[in-house]
Amino acid sequence: MKAKYIKFSVIVAAGVSVLFSCKKSFLELSPAGSTLETNYYSTPTEALAGVVAAYDPLNTETGGSDNTYADPLGALNSASDDCFAGGGSSSDMTTWQAVNNYSLLTPATGPQGEFWNINFTGVNRTNLILSKLASVPGLSASDLKRYTAEAKFLRAHYYFDLVRLFGNVPLMTAPLATADLYNQKQVASTAVYAQVETDLTAAIPDLPTTVPTSENGRASQGAAKALLGKVYLYEKKWAQAAAQFADVNGTPGGTSTYGYHLLTNYGDVFSPSNKFNAESIFEIQHTGSQSYNWNNWNTFKSNVYTQMVGARSYSGPIYFAGWGFNPITTQLVTAMKGDPRYGYTIVNLDSLTKATNTKYDPSYQNTGYFLVKYAPLLKYKTASGTTELNWPNDYIEMRLADTYLMEAEALVQAGTNTGRAQSLLDAVRARVKLASVPATLTNIYNERRLELATEGHRWFDLVRTGQAPTVLAFKNFKSGVNEILPIPLRELNNTVLVQNKGY
Template sequence: MKSKYIIYTGAILLGVGALASCKKSFLELTPQGQFLQSNYYANPAQALTAVVAAYDPLVTETGGIDNTYSSPLGALNAASDDCFAGGGSSSDVPAWQAINNYTLSPTVGPQNQFWAINFQGVNRADVLLEQLPAVPGLSADLLKRYTAEGQFLRAHYYFDLVRLFKNVPLILSTLNLTNVYDQPQATPDAVYAQIEKDLLAAIDGLPVTIIPAENGRVSQGAAKALLGKVYLYEKKWSDAARLLNDVNTNYSYKLLPNYGDIFSTKNKFNSESIFELVHSGTQSYTWSNWDQFKSNVYVQMVGPRSYTGPIYYSGGYGFSPVTTQLATAMKGDPRYGYTVVNIDSLTKATKTSYSPSYQNTGYFIQKYAPINANKVTTGITELNWPNDYIEIRLADTYLMEAEADLNGGGSTARAQTLLDAVRSRVGLPSVPATLDNIYIERRLELATEGHRWFDLVRWGQAPTALAFKGFKAGLNEILPIPLNETTNGSKVKQNPGYN
């Protein structure tokens, strides 16, 4: 099984972007079949299709080594103090239960999906970067842009891998069955150095702005934002502050006046969005499309089970119930109603009902809720939610720059201005620009958006904040490597403590 995930050169599942209409984005994919890599890059149109294929793992909603449902948000929220795993029972989506309870093992946990999806992305980027220079008829401008996109994507996939696993092979060329097992893990420093190298190389080749028909493709600002974030994780404070300041001041991004508008399906690619992952509600998916979904199935997952009221489309599957810790922290904050919904109170007030899920708290995620306003009529509704996921947005980069300034001896006044901007947008008064206040603000501003677990780990706060879930210091800061990747003569070694 190992070769399926590290090597993906035999045949690549490709899709084409809907470029003809501004109503559809570049990454609303229509599967086009399988093409042999050895004879596929024959013209510029095929090169563009390969670019789309390299983006594709970013929005994969299913799949992995065991072909169970996969969503990065589900696992990351369950790992944090924002949410529990939830679902129908303690055995519903075992990978999420394992990271929720910190009972991870090499065979049980979300590591199978994280490893598979990201290495699939690495391989597609590697193939793209190898093949592009030889594509007949590809103009110099397109070669430059497509190469930059491949470099950004490889860096993105490796950033996830090194944060999640720390010890991963560094694969920069396509492999075959004779050498796939011979790839040792690189040092984290070497992986981070390659991520920096790819992003620095990508920046100049990317456009400053993205036209509507190409929404979902990476821009120069997004590459700088990701590089600034990488520097932040490496504690290269001055570099992080410099790059993030560039993003925050020299591009056209703006905080939206209304916080709730950030997450509206009618407001995709808004002025606050720096890097947004596209989900389509027009693909007419049915259960026969398993492992193909580019809609946001996580939306269905987080709705209350068997809900009978007028607000949510027939409920959901009861995953990711919000913890009482987060609900308590947010009460009184203007962002509460856009982030959390109290279904217990709602059903009592409206004389409706729902079925409590496993680990039910009565609180559910509002940002990605399956509300009637977003319901589509194509295919099976629960498999075709159109909600995008904004992976990097301006309030996030504001707070990262402020954090870098304070840690690196930069401008306290600048940090104060950035913190004030995030708070004043929602009508909150100024508080001193301290690291503790920035940590608090990140939680409240970005709650349930998948950042919290990474933040707790990099701040060294995870052992305390996640003690109630069973987090073990010195072990659970990284995930176990999937068992199949460490057997059959592989040079990949299991992470410490997970043998």
Template sequence: MKKNYIKYTTVFLLGMGVFASCKKSFLQVNPKGEFAASNYYQTPDQAFAGLAAAYDPLTTETGGLDGTYTDVLGPLNSASDDCYAGGGGPNDTNDWQLWNNYQLNSAAGPQQGFWPINFLGVSRANTILAEVGGVPGLSDDLKKRYTAEAQFLRAHYYFDLERLFKNVPLILKPLAQADIYNQLQAKPADVYAQIEADLTAAIPNLPATVVASEQGRVTQGAAIALLGKVYLYEKKWAQAATEFAIVNGTPGGTTPVYGYHLVANFGSIFSPNNKFNSEAIFEITRTATQAYTWNNWNTFKGNVYVQMVGPRNFGDATYAGGWGFNPVTKLLHDALKGDPRYGYTVLDMDSLVAVEKSSYQASYQNTGYFLLKYAPLTKYKATQGQVELNYPNDYIEIRLADTYLMEAEALVMGSGGSARAQALLDAVRARVGLASVPVSMTTIKNERRLELATEGHRWFDLVRWGDAPTVLSFKGFQAGKNELLPIPLTDLSATKLVQNPGYAN
């Protein structure tokens, strides 16, 4: 496995409790056991450690309210038409079940994880931005780079908050105790303007590439791609296309400066043996080397999601067992059947056990179809610690095929560029041996579904396209309500925050 400097530093920080997360509310800014920032940022090493802590909410799967499991893939796949929640029963990992059935409320649902973990990230990024300029002995170049990374991270956390909640406070500096309960929700346009400003400021001061020991840190390409994605969600088509073109380069070729190009073998994109491959623009690292046990809840750096999606009570030479979450829907199975990506995306478990004359335990909402991109493979089982908690599979949050299709969408929805949009769509399809189809929003939507299935994008796509009420009606999606998550009840008490429409306090 390639070494990533972020993962080891954040584990150390969490162990010493300097930047311990606040599990009750993002508004509780000084949990017991933390050191005051004014007393901490006194050396370059401490500045580096603080920056690593700002990355940590991206990499910790279990940091929400009361230890809520906050991995992005499980809840988002449960809410989409790609998967069901699954698991051991209708109350197993209840937040996933509630979003799967669109029965969530202000007191229960995935917001219990997403809201605090993202505001924790905002808080830590704000601290770095406030303190890094005054750290003795830190070079000007490192101050610029750390500042740029913190700006990217704050933008990333706020982008997720906007997409999930829309109506959020805009907090740009560490809060004084007297101010923490007086925060008002900002206009979404103002939050998006700040996201754009942070990314625009960050881009010139981020490295174009990083050395192996720094993999996992933000690069210039990641910031440009995220800015393009932000513009796309704002329907700023021309600006989105401009940013994506920088990271995409010539469709099917290698991007100048950044070196991105499509991986020839689609199935190898997701392999732990192929981390930080040429298609990965922003990759979130997991590791199997920490030997975590159940005593390390809220600090796992292995990929627990991999264990969750495996078939229950099963194991052979290829596939390890799991807990039966996120069974693939027949809708996705049928959409992918016959596509070259099917065999890298969907595991037909019933056919496998029929051939092997073996068996597995059907999970709740079992369809017989399981995820393959994050499947628990026997060869990657940890040899130390609690095996289930230590899978090494990374999560590629932004990859080149994704940005190809987003640029194609921006061009089709904008004022021109149909030839380039066609070339981008064709490149994604050609990589898996598929012929060209005429570019349109219909074909782009279909390609995004097949190319990016189970990677956590589908729910966001359906919502932003306005397709969710129709596509997700079989799960109970209500238009005008379920496009957003409710604000957690704990953060409405004694504050000036107002609940999102459709959810009672």
């Protein structure tokens, strides 16, 4: 666990003045940073800046020591049977190529460095702000409770990703002295899950039930309950998972106590014109209005993934040209043919170009089918700055249809209230005018694939349900090894970390 990746440079909070904004230098260690930190957190405004800094890694698509592109969605889609890695060649975005073909995944090559960096940066920022909040002069009791709850929600979020991706990881719940950074041992995944549960259980009562529009992107009570339900699901604590989801979901097909309800039109869920809609439970915000260019690579907070998934050199209606990553697999195309969600998930660009007498350059692993939910639509093209770097598409990390299906799964697994499980599954299908099917695990898993395709959930679902070795055999997935990622090679240097089995 090298200090430059795990240790949080305390200058970060001082530099953050608006929600989800940071600079590359915030992650760099310097004597000036240490000096500044000792004098910081002296006002409520500075306390809020520290909380904002703790959110920032969720929104980070670029950065790190080598200016890498680090969006998690592309790696997760590449690792699944939803998409191929694609791009310009087999050496384009080697991190994604490695999980697209698991035989290439090694401690030195793969997306594990970005996942590790993003989440441990988040852990250290939350630990720092939690250590400071109680002593901030003038901070109101209500703000102290809320900021503490937000930081615990975020620490739980970061550690949930870490334990799912890596298994046994170091567990740190307080800032560390420099001398201690290299001596952090991994703990059992059960201990990490226990800490995640503790943080979320503590956070829930002190989070707001709803978040005002001016604070969109901050954690709510519903988001924390949804995340806790998901944690329980991964731990196979079926009854506890179902109970948390029931609070979030309310009556299937209705409006929950938190104001969540399924949108009438499935396609509206993903529109940049409909951000933070009633189906969104936890949403990671991006902006297209920064007017940034390539000189701002490590500072912008737009959605570069949108540019990544567009067709290369495309010239025609509807879409802007992209870089050809994550072409849709024929497996997903076959699974979705005839489903009403197909057109909101997949575009057959070969058919479109033929019909409009236009063209594009096939990318590596091109199938002719491209991703729609985050596609670069011409109507959202920026009027200033570099177009490729200013897309406004948000990422909805948790939404109501997802929690409906997770609750249905938990109920079936528990063997209780299967009638409610049926109603939850029916509501998801009825929204797109599909008839009822029995609420079996097979049908629920299939519905998750169709409903949530290309949203980054598929790989996790395949692994946690034991389907990955069979479904991902065509990508050389190795059972007993590839269910988790290797510890990044650079993190093993001069530390006591132990590499994961098989790597």
